[in-house]
């Protein structure tokens with residue numbers, strides 16, 4: 001079974017500048033866990049997308065990072081949460097090119113493709129939490145690299 | 150005994166401490182000047198340390214006289230807040246942690262208590278105890294004020310560094326007649342990409358550039374927003390009659406862009422700055438050719 005090794009850090013996401021720290025933190029945490037350069041870059045980029053959504057659409061929130069282990073595999077789980085308006089239509093939000101603002105509409109769908117596991121928990125009027133996990137090297141269950149929980 | 154001191158004796162312990170601090174101002178300042186907090190900050194001249202000690206003693210006297218020994222917001226402290234901030238910042242720069250600074254402020258208490266005990270030698274024991282505890286509380290509040298200013302100094306420093314991060318200069322380099330390059334370094338969030346776009350467009354006009362190379366070797370993350378900014382810059386440059394070439398896309402970034410699903414199809418990209426320059430030169434009809442084969446190519 002997958003074991004969470006405890007929460008490592010909570011980072012505020014309240015300004016453009018907090019996004020800089022989020023990226024730096026994720027990059028360093030991933031490097032420490034032995035992520036290769038490509039996997040690091042993918043996870044940092046996904047984090048950048050999700051943190052910006054938290055800021056822009058969620059009105060700010062926080063990132064919680066957790067190290068996870070599955071057998072010998074080491075992973076990093078990132079949970080971006082806000083108490084914003086929530087997402088009424090998840091399918092629409094995930095569709096490439098859909099934006100309610102003036103973005104490219106590639107953030108959510110792109111982030112999902114960049115990580116090993118991806119989940120959205122969103123309740124309109126309550127808030128949104130997007131949780132992603134990536135693994136150093138091969139994900140624990142080969143053949144289902146993009147499985148959702 | 151002067152009249153105000155007689156009054157003080159009947160007044161509250163805090164007021165009496167206030168009177169004591171005024172009376173002993175000089176001795177207190179002299180003793181503090183030898184304590185690490187003052188000595189280490191005012192290294193050049195002891196007189197400065199003594200002068201600083203006097204101001205702090207005056208501030209404490211005012212706070213005590215106003216009977217606000219427990220109140221870090223007391224008006225008296227505002228007079229010395231800036232000075233305390235500078236002292237705390239100086240100690241922090243010397244590598245001291247908050248706990249060490251706190252201990253150094255604590256060390257200011259014993260010399261003052263000694264003086265108070267000597268002064269009140271013939272006062273009733275209960276009175277001495279009350280005054281001593283008022284003084285102790287007052288110096289505890291001073292410590293709080295110092296630590297507060299130290300913390301807000303730290304925050305101000307962090308804010309300044311954050312701003313600097315945004316303001317990293319964006320140099321425009323003229324590589325050739327009609328070719329300019331902008332090496333981008335650091336984060337490309339909205340504020341900075343606005344600066345980049347403006348700088349680049351200005352250079353295109355000033356240098357009458359036909360080609361503008363945006364080198365992103367130094368950009369650690371290319372996400373959808375950065376890509377959008379790049380595309381907008383390219384489109385704006387095109388309107389000004391210049392073609393943009395984006396260079397320096399590292400392999401990990403290239404793979405990430407593909408997974409992200411970004412379509413940079415409208416943007417000319419080259420792996421390296423040198424490739425981008427060669428491309429621009431070629432389009433300007435200034436191919437780099439071997440010297441013996443007859444100089445620049447034809448248009």
Ligand SMILES: Nc1ncnc2c1ncn2[C@@H]1O[C@H](COP(=O)(O)OP(=O)(O)OP(=O)(O)O)[C@@H](O)[C@H]1O
Nearest residue numbers: 053057058093099100103104105106107108128373
């Ligand atoms: N945390 C959130 N809270 C509320 N709505 C959100 C949140 N995250 C995303 N959305 C909604 O989902 C849409 C799609 O998000 P996505 O990140 O894919 O695109 P975008 O942010 O609009 O543009 P891009 O990320 O490409 O710059 C957003 O426009 C927004 O309506």
Ligand SMILES: [Mg+2]
Nearest residue numbers: 053103107108
């Ligand atoms: Mg987005």
